[in-house]
Amino acid sequence: MKNLLFVSRHAPYGTGIAREALDALLGASAYGQNLSLLFMDDGVFQLLNAQNPSKLNQKNLSANLPALPLYDVENIFVHSESLRARALHADDLVLEPKLFKVISSQEVAELMNQQDQLLSF
Amino acid sequence: MKNLLFVSRHAPYGTGIAREALDALLGASAYGQNLSLLFMDDGVFQLLNAQNPSKLNQKNLSANLPALPLYDVENIFVHSESLRARALHADDLVLEPKLFKVISSQEVAELMNQQDQLLSF
Amino acid sequence: MSTLHTVNKSPFSHSTLASCLSICQPGDALLLIEDGVYGALASSPQAEQLRAVHAKGVRVYALEPDIEARGLVGRRLDEVELSDYAGFVRLSSELRCVQSWY
Amino acid sequence: MSTLHTVNKSPFSHSTLASCLSICQPGDALLLIEDGVYGALASSPQAEQLRAVHAKGVRVYALEPDIEARGLVGRRLDEVELSDYAGFVRLSSELRCVQSWY
């Protein structure tokens, strides 16, 4: 079993990157690997609650996030400095606090160094 | 005759924007309008001398710039703050100083306000 | 003769908004669209600069469908008004030229 | 266990390099590619931060074909070494993982 970390760094909706990152992660869940997901930089905006892209004819990207544990995503990490720079707090987010872990820059570095591969988005 | 300003704000080679901006400008020269070109932000990197993209299998974007006056481009403007932020000086550039005018942010605003249309790249 | 500026990039990851704000003049209008609407947040790196250009007479708007999409309803600076697509059309007809910052 | 970081965006217009530098650790390597090579300039907004991570043990490279393409030969910081594509391959095999910052 390999350790694979998906790194998602882009805001939702403005480009297709955030969505296609999530699609790749969901598609990966069938392969029985040790999958983790890290939100950082503008990627933390994917976690903001009350998203409603119906007028853009796009799917609500945040709707799938609470179901990630069902997809065998072992750990969801959120970069603390990225949250802080955007003044986002735990109660602004679509995930319950028990579903993710807020980690420092130092811990992001350590997390990357524990992986077998990084999937950078 | 209309006043049309092409605004070129992106670095060369990393994306196709700078090149397709220049193509659009050259294609515009046959229409007998009052064409101007403004380089600002990373667009000023298009002016840097000694570019050599042969190993990237790309054309040298800066090679066409000295010929712009032949294409009826009346005025070439370069944003001073963009040069300053990148520590670029007149002798770093591929254009002779007489071929372009360095203008301030205030003058960029005035220039935009004198146009009939802006072509934003 | 004034200009409508549109900005479609997040100010947390791109310098696009900062560039635009350094050019905006009194009488101009600024419309934040797409990922540019993150520039309406009080935590935006350009929040102070945005307030300053607003104070000197630049009207500032954010496209409501983009604000809603990203969950930013109720989180925007007081200086930023909401606009729908019809408002975007109105702004672009009122003002002479449109500069798209992307 | 260390990581190779690649950065392909200009630090004058994107915060990509700044983000990467805040994560790099001693033993990691950083390779500037494509428009990322503007980060090798002394005038880069992240020049000081780049020098600092270099001083604490992060090796810093720039892809030579991209440096040449953009006219940056002879303009780079002393801390930045040149690498060709074979060097990029070597770095990515020496280090365990590659994080692409784009």
Next chain:
Amino acid sequence: MVSRPLVFSLAVYGAPFSAQASQTAYAFAKALIDVGHRLERVFFYQDGIHAANVLAVPPQDEENLTEAWHSLAREHQVELVVCIAAALRRGLLNGEEAQRYGKPASNLAPGFEIAGLGQLLEAAVTSDRLITFGA
């Protein structure tokens, strides 16, 4: 309805799906027509040209932007012009170009025409407003 109708043209530089620009441009186009202005031309350049690819199969619950542009153009006499240089490089061809370059198929959607870059300049000259939607 507006008291003084203007003639608009749009320049679209982002690909559907990959960049929101094409979606924003379409919403803007509908809105300007709704309030009584005239949309003369939409010029697709850079990655914007992918909006004219008839082979695109968007997800079932999403709008097909290619067909949406076509309908809008038909109902309101809008020219949908794709830059030929940008299209060739990116593999968007009409029947004539496919034949000229010995390619096995063409993929330009109905309602769109392929023309030179000069059409962008012409739109800038003949319209009251040219609005760029960049990616």
Next chain:
Amino acid sequence: MVSRPLVFSLAVYGAPFSAQASQTAYAFAKALIDVGHRLERVFFYQDGIHAANVLAVPPQDEENLTEAWHSLAREHQVELVVCIAAALRRGLLNGEEAQRYGKPASNLAPGFEIAGLGQLLEAAVTSDRLITFGA
């Protein structure tokens, strides 16, 4: 030649011409093979899928990246895999998909195959190194 050959896979997310990523990925691919490593798979996703469009007509003095990938793959037994979901949305189809969706043509270049997103994960699992080329 390297003393310890590794198995590489690449993930390419940028379109030829619009982003340099696809060019960098190709140069990297050639270099890793030249020094004696093995390239197992190139996975084209997001806008990277446009590299597999057989209809692209690059400017005459420029490399045809689609053909270049094909040659490299043929000479060195590299799998060129295009993500089906990304391809459908963007109008890149093989014959089978064209038929399934009632489209008038197909445009997948020889040497490329269309497959599911799982192939990206599989590449990550079975290769020693996965390198992403983002746009």
